[in-house]
Amino acid sequence: MMKNKLFLFSLGLIILLTGCSNENDASSSTDGNSMASFRLELPGATTRTAGDTYTPTRYIMEVYPDKAATGIPLMHIEQDSGTFDVSLTYGTTYTCLFWADNGTPDNIVNDEYETADLKAVKAKADIPPTSPAYGGMAQVTAGISSSADYSVTLKHAVAKVSYIQDQRPFTSTGNTLTVIFPKTCQLNVSDWSVNEIADATITHTFTGISQVVAGDRLATSYVIAPSVTADMQNITVALNQEPPKTISNVPLQRNYNTNIKGTYSDLYNSDMNCQITEEWDTPETEKDLISIWDGKTVTEPAGYSADAPGEVLINSAAELAWLAEQSNATNQKTFKDYTFTLTTDIDLRSHLWQQIGHGKNGFQGTLNGNGHTVRGIYANNGGTEKYVGFINYLNRGGTVKNLTVRGYVSGTNTTKQWYYFGGLVGCAEKSVIENCNNACTLAVGGEEGNFYAGGIVGSADDTSIQSCTSDGTIKNTGNSSAVVIGGIVGNWAGGMIADAILSGNVHKGKIVYTSISNGAKIGGIAGWVDAWGTIIVSNNVNNGEVAASSGEHVTYNTLGAIIGNLFAFSKEGSITVSGNQNKGNISSDYEEDYKGGIIGRALPSANLPITLKDNSIAGGTPADIVIADCSVINGTITVDGVPVTDTGKPYPVPSE
Helix, strand or coil: CCCCCCCCCCEEEEECCCCCCCCCCCCEEECCEEECEEEEECCCCCCCCHHHCCCCCEEEEEEECCCCCCCCCCEEEEECCCEECEEEECCCEEEEEEEEECCCCCCHHHCCEECCCCCCEEECCCCCCCCCCEEEEEEEECCCCCHHHHEEECEECCEEEEEEECCCCECCCCEEEEEEECCCEEEECCCCEEEECCCCCEEEEEEEECCECCCCEEEEEEECCCCCCCEEEEEEEEECCCCCEEEEEEEECCCCEEEEEECCCCCCCCCCEEEEECCCCCCCCEEECEEECCCCCCCCCCCCCCCCCCEEEECCHHHHHHHHHHCCCCCCCCCCCCEEEECCEEECCCCECCCECECCECECCEEEEEEEEEEEEEEECCCCCCEECCEEEECCCCEEEEEEEEEEEEECCCCCCEEEEECCEEEEECCEEECCEEEEEEEECCCCCEEEEECCEEEEECCEEECCEECCEEEECCCCCEEEEECCEEEEEECCCCCEEEECCEECCEEEEEECCCCCEEECCEEEEEECCCEEEECCEECCEEEEEECCCCCCCEEECCEEEEEECCCCCCEEEECCEECCEEEECCCCCEEECCEEEEECECCECEEEECCECCCCECCCCCEEEECCCCCCEEECCEECCCCCEEECCCCC
C-alpha cells in the first residue's frame, strides 16, 4: 500500500508514537547517497487524555529538494505503517512534511481530510473527523545534518471542540447533535498558515448519542483553524429537531481545545460557558455563552464612548442592563447613531426589567441581537406605565433586528387612557423591526381604559415590520372597553410620512380574548390597521389561533386571520394586501362576530382603495370568507381583480 511519485530514492522513516528515545542513528553516505532514519512522536505524550490517545492509520510524507516546501514535491508517500526507506543525495538540502491521521492510505473514500498536497490540507465536506490529526516538518542536509535534526515531534494540526452536557442528563437514546461552522480553512503544514475557503461551511452531525449524565461529553469536533490567534466563529448547535442555538465568538485555534459546556436541549433553561482549556496547550480565553443577570449589576460596555457614536458590543447581561438604565425615564439617553450588538445569549432570570428606551424620548439607536436570545424577561407596568415590553419605546429611526425574546410581559390599565403592550416593543414610531422572534407570554388588561397588544409590538406608526415571528400566547385579563390585539402588532398605522410595509411575518401563537362585554379588534398579524397613505401588507402567514368569547354580547368582535380591522383615512395612496395565508383557526362563541379568513372588516376611502390579490384561506378557518364585512360606501375594494359591490356583507357572499 504505497504510492510513490518520482521515486528516485529510498528513505527510512521510523514512526514511534509514545515514549520514543531521543537517540537517532546518524545518516550514512554510500556512493553519493545518504541513508537517514527519522524518528517522530506525537505531542503531549504525558498529558493526552484517553480520548486523544490512538494510533493513526495513515501516514504521509512529502519530500521537497529545497530549503522550502514549494512547487510539486519530489515524492508523496502514503502508507499504513511507520517505516519509510529513501536514499537522499549527499549534500542536498531537503524539506520534509509529515502528516498522520485516521484515514486509509490510497483510499480517499475513507479519508477525513483531503491531503493530496500537504501545503493545502482541508477537511472533507460534512464528514466530522473522529480523531485528531498531526503534522510536522523537518529540514535536513543529507549526510551533514546532526542526528537531532532527524528527530521530529509532530504537533496537533487541528483545533478540538468538545460539546459537554451540563446540569441536566439525557434520559433518552438515539439523540442527534448537529453543529454548523460558518467557515472553513485549508492548512499549510510547512508553516502552519491557513487560508479561508470562500463560501464554504462545515456541518458535523453526530448521531446515536445515548443517555448521558451531567458533565459528560456529547461529541467532539476537529477543525482546521489558525495557529497564532484564535478565530472567533459564530457556530450553531441543534439537538434533534429543536431550534438551533447560535453561539457567538467561539474561539478556535490549532493545538487548542475549546470546551462548550451547557444544556444543549432547548427544553431546559441554563447558563452555558465556553473556554479554551490546557488539555492541548496553555489556556487562552474563557467566555460565558449565556450570561446571567443578578438583577442588580449594571456595567458600561468597554467599547462605549459618549462622544463617538458607533458599534458597541454587548458582552453580558450586566451590559444590557446598563443600556436599559441609561435609556430609562430618569437618564433618557436615546442613543441615536449607536449600534448595540449582542455577542451572547442573555438570561434575565425574571428580575423586573426596567426596559430600554422610555416614552417619547425612546430608543433611537440600533439593537442587533446578532441571532441571540434574551430570555427570562419580566416586564410589568405597575399599573401606571403606558408602554411595556422588552423595549419600552422605539423612536424615530430606531431599529431592532435579529433578536429573540422569551419571558413574561404583563400589565393593567388602571386609568381611562390607551396602554401599549408588546413582547419585544411596547410602542414604535418611524422605526424598523426585522427578523425578530417573540416567545413571550403577554397577560394584559384591566377594568379601566383601553389597550393595544402585539406579540412583537403593541402599536407602531410608520414602522416597517418584516420577517418577524411570534409563537407566544396573548391573553387579556379584564374587561377593558376597547381592546386591539395582533399576533405580530396590535395597532399598525402607516403611510403618514412614507410608504410602510408589514411583510413576511408569521404568527404561530395563540390569542385568547375573554370579556364580559366585547368589541375587540383582533388579527393573527395585526389587530387594527390605519392607512394614512400607501401601505403594503404582504406575504404574512397566520399559523396560530385566534379565539374570542364574551359573557355579554353587547356588540360584535372583529376577527381576521391577517387583519382584524382595516381602516382607510381620506388621504391619497393605495392599500395592497397580497400573498398572505391563513393556515390557522379563527373562532368565537358569538354568531354576530365578524370572522374573516384574511380581514375581519375593511373600510376603504375615496382616495385609498383596498386591493387584495393572491391571498390564501384554504388551509385554515374560516375557509370560505376572505373579508367578513366590506364597507364600500365611500371607497372600493377589489379582490383578485373582482370589485366588491355588496356593502355591509362578507366577501364572497355565502350562497343561500
